[in-house]
Amino acid sequence: MNGRTAVLNKLRAALGVARDDEARTQAVAWRLAETPTGVVPARGRLPEKDRVALFCEKARQVSASVERVASIDDVPGAVSAYLRARNLPASVRMGTDARLKAMPWQTAGSLKVEPGPAGPQDEAGVSFAFAGIAETGTVLLYSGEANPTTVNFLPEHHIVAVDASDIAGDLEAALSAIRQAFGKGTMPRTLNLITGPSRSADIEQTLLLGAHGPRALHLIVIDGS
Amino acid sequence: MQITSPAFKENARGALADPQLQRALGHVRSGFIDKRKVAVDALPEFDALRESARAIKDHTLTHLDLYLEAYERKVEEAGGRVHWAETAEDARAIILDICRASGARTVTKGKSMITEEIGLNAFLEKEGIRPVETDLGEYIIQLRNEHPSHIIAPAVHLNRDQVETDFRHAHTHLPEERDLSEPVALLGEAREVLRSQFLAADVGITGANFLVAETGSSVIVTNEGNGDLTQTLPKVHVVVASIEKVVPTLEDLSQILRLLARSATGQEMSVYTTLSTGSRRPNDPDGPEEYHVVLIDNGRSAMLGTEFQEMLRCIRCGACMNHCPVYHAVGGHAYGWVYPGPMGAVLTPALAGLDKAGHLPNASTFCGRCEAVCPMKIPLPKMMRHWREREFERALNPAVDRYGIKVWAMFARRPRLYRLATSLAMPALALVGRRKGAFRRLPLASGWTQYRDLPAPEGRTFMQQWRDRSVSGGAEI
Numbered sequence: 001m002n003g004r005t006a007v008l009n010k011l012r013a014a015l016g017v018a019r020d021d022e023a024r025t026q027a028v029a030w031r032l033a034e035t036p037t038g039v040v041p042a043r044g045r046l047p048e049k050d051r052v053a054l055f056c057e058k059a060r061q062v063s064a065s066v067e068r069v070a071s072i073d074d075v076p077g078a079v080s081a082y083l084r085a086r087n088l089p090a091s092v093r094m095g096t097d098a099r100l101k102a103m104p105w106q107t108a109g110s111l112k113v114e115p116g117p118a119g120p121q122d123e124a125g126v127s128f129a130f131a132g133i134a135e136t137g138t139v140l141l142y143s144g145e146a147n148p149t150t151v152n153f154l155p156e157h158h159i160v161a162v163d164a165s166d167i168a169g170d171l172e173a174a175l176s177a178i179r180q181a182f183g184k185g186t187m188p189r190t191l192n193l194i195t196g197p198s199r200s201a202d203i204e205q206t207l208l209l210g211a212h213g214p215r216a217l218h219l220i221v222i223d224g225s
Numbered sequence: 226m227q228i229t230s231p232a233f234k235e236n237a238r239g240a241l242a243d244p245q246l247q248r249a250l251g252h253v254r255s256g257f258i259d260k261r262k263v264a265v266d267a268l269p270e271f272d273a274l275r276e277s278a279r280a281i282k283d284h285t286l287t288h289l290d291l292y293l294e295a296y297e298r299k300v301e302e303a304g305g306r307v308h309w310a311e312t313a314e315d316a317r318a319i320i321l322d323i324c325r326a327s328g329a330r331t332v333t334k335g336k337s338m339i340t341e342e343i344g345l346n347a348f349l350e351k352e353g354i355r356p357v358e359t360d361l362g363e364y365i366i367q368l369r370n371e372h373p374s375h376i377i378a379p380a381v382h383l384n385r386d387q388v389e390t391d392f393r394h395a396h397t398h399l400p401e402e403r404d405l406s407e408p409v410a411l412l413g414e415a416r417e418v419l420r421s422q423f424l425a426a427d428v429g430i431t432g433a434n435f436l437v438a439e440t441g442s443s444v445i446v447t448n449e450g451n452g453d454l455t456q457t458l459p460k461v462h463v464v465v466a467s468i469e470k471v472v473p474t475l476e477d478l479s480q481i482l483r484l485l486a487r488s489a490t491g492q493e494m495s496v497y498t499t500l501s502t503g504s505r506r507p508n509d510p511d512g513p514e515e516y517h518v519v520l521i522d523n524g525r526s527a528m529l530g531t532e533f534q535e536m537l538r539c540i541r542c543g544a545c546m547n548h549c550p551v552y553h554a555v556g557g558h559a560y561g562w563v564y565p566g567p568m569g570a571v572l573t574p575a576l577a578g579l580d581k582a583g584h585l586p587n588a589s590t591f592c593g594r595c596e597a598v599c600p601m602k603i604p605l606p607k608m609m610r611h612w613r614e615r616e617f618e619r620a621l622n623p624a625v626d627r628y629g630i631k632v633w634a635m636f637a638r639r640p641r642l643y644r645l646a647t648s649l650a651m652p653a654l655a656l657v658g659r660r661k662g663a664f665r666r667l668p669l670a671s672g673w674t675q676y677r678d679l680p681a682p683e684g685r686t687f688m689q690q691w692r693d694r695s696v697s698g699g700a701e702i
């Protein structure tokens with residue numbers, strides 16, 4: 001008997017149920033199809049303006065830095081100012097996301113944009129978030145042809161642009177937007193929910209920023225689109 | 226790993242006499258409790274979420290076979306493979322096969338308690354494959370050849386200077402005169418050393434906090450980002466997960482995620498919550514080419530349908546041990562296996578056997594704080610009591626204890642006899658102990674008097690005093 005049959009048989013024996021119990025099958029099929037919503041905290045249920053403000057506040061509480069710009073055309077300038085202020089080389093790693101590509105990078109002076117997945121030498125990476133989540137100050141990114149996952153983890157500085165109108169109140173709303181974008185039950189290879197820069201408290205419970213992932217997370221909220 | 230739970234008493238004695246450990250345990254007492262409280266108080270819906278999460282898990286557990294099958298279908302649709310392991314041994318063999326097939330020499334690992342449970346590291350080493358732990362705490366204890374002493378803070382039993390000594394010992398390629406006096410320097414050094422390991426590994430092994438049946442996703446929740454590098458950079462990603470990790474839908478996942486980080490570290494959300502589904506897609510620029518999930522039973526199915534079923538709701542947040550006075554006193558290693566604290570006292574006898582872990586359910590003051598803080602509302606004290614009963618039935622206690630309990634039971638069933646015996650014994654003890662007001666030694670009570678004096682009775686029993694009071698106060702007995 002293979003492992004699969006053995007484990008499933010043990011489970012059914014322990015539960016005292018038969019493989020083909022109609023009521024159980026129905027109950028499971030219903031839940032998977034209907035995806036009932038549970039308790040959603042009231043804190044995210046806000047009009048857009050307040051929702052965006054909550055997102056910014058929550059993100060700052062977890063040590064992300066946040067700036068707001070009026071339009072996507074302002075993002076390249078904001079990125080290059082961020083790098084300059086920290087004495088970082090004027091170079092960023094970036095996927096080929098259409099929204100990023102549409103930005104006027106040539107206006108950002110000498111800023112060099114390196115397309116493709118990140119390597120260990122990259123100091124700064126830029127991504128465009130699929131959504132923000134106001135209740136916790138989280139950004140949601142997914143992997144795909146134009147969005148390498150390594151950009152989110154290898155560079156020391158991760159700069160994430162997020163459209164204010166993509167900021168959801170709560171986790172459920174952001175995940176159901178994913179469900180709509182990809183089709184029910186279908187997912188990209190990787191979905192990253194990122195809440196602040198990486199950290200560790202493994203030595204004497206002292207909280208330190210910059211463990212294996214980025215030391216700094218900079219969010220650029222685009223207000224006017 | 227070698228189980229030392231049978232020696233819990235000796236382990237505990239050693240732990241209490243270890244000044245380094247006692248200093249380190251101070252961080253548990255001070256850190257976790259306050260942070261959790263702040264986060265919980267800031268979310269008015271916290272208790273409603275606990276109820277919701279409990280209902281989700283109870284529903285899932287009673288339909289576990291079907292949700293696992295649904296989960297498996299979705300993983301395979303997304304280009305992944307699911308392997309089923311009845312035992313730890315089966316799981317190790319499956320993982321070794323996957324590593325061999327990809328010609329792996331080095332595997333990086335994200336933090337995972339289940340791989341501790343199945344003793345994966347020692348096994349892989351024996352087979353000539355080098356496992357590299359990448360979570361900072363896990364990395365430190367791997368250097369020391371130790372095991373985690375806490376399920377979310379594996380190195381919580383250590384102090385900074387011990388870590389410095391270990392790093393100087395292990396990283397001999399770095400200049401001797403470097404300054405490691407601050408934790409931040411230690412973190413920086415670990416980051417540098419592990420970077421090259423991430424990039425060189427052939428296989429990345431992670432655990433899973435959750436598996437989502439609706440989408441076939443495995444979910445890891447971390448703060449450091451090591452789990453993500455572990456599962457993104459190598460060409461093979463292996464997820465090792467026990468069968469009770471499955472939840473039905475993304476909505477159900479959302480409910481429980483709100484409880485996990487708050488209960489564990491007092492964060493509202495951990496830094497990285499990552500859902501992985503299948504292997505790299507045709508045009509993806511990065512990510513693993515192969516994605517395997519090893520589903521492990523290893524004793525869980527035997528808990529279903531018993532008084533221990535509710536333990537399978539556990540999400541491994543660690544709140545129960547963070548609030549446990551026994552854990553605070555002796556730390557995690559004294560428990561002698563992978564899972565310490567109250568959750569370990571319930572889980573270890575179930576998974577490793579009551580004959581080996583029979584002492585653990587006694588390592589409790591029954592103060593009830595574990596149950597009060599458990600986000601999944603697991604009745605830990607009740608289950609510890611079940612184990613005690615089973616232990617007694619199986620006559621695993623020393624003969625004197627069993628005899629003592631039998632005598633007590635005899636009296637308990639005969640209240641008059643009990644009253645008579647105590648009314649005779651109290652004046653007698655009072656007489657003997659009157660001079661000092663306490664006993665330093667008493668036959669049959671050495672378990673108490675070895676560590677503290679037993680106050681001598683005043684001469685009247687509780688029942689007698691109660692009766693007198695009731696007469697004046699009018700109450701009935």
Ligand code: SF4
Pocket residue numbers: 488538539540541542543544545546568595598599600601602603605
């Ligand atoms: S028993 Fe409860 S408190 Fe303890 S680790 Fe499990 S979920 Fe957390």
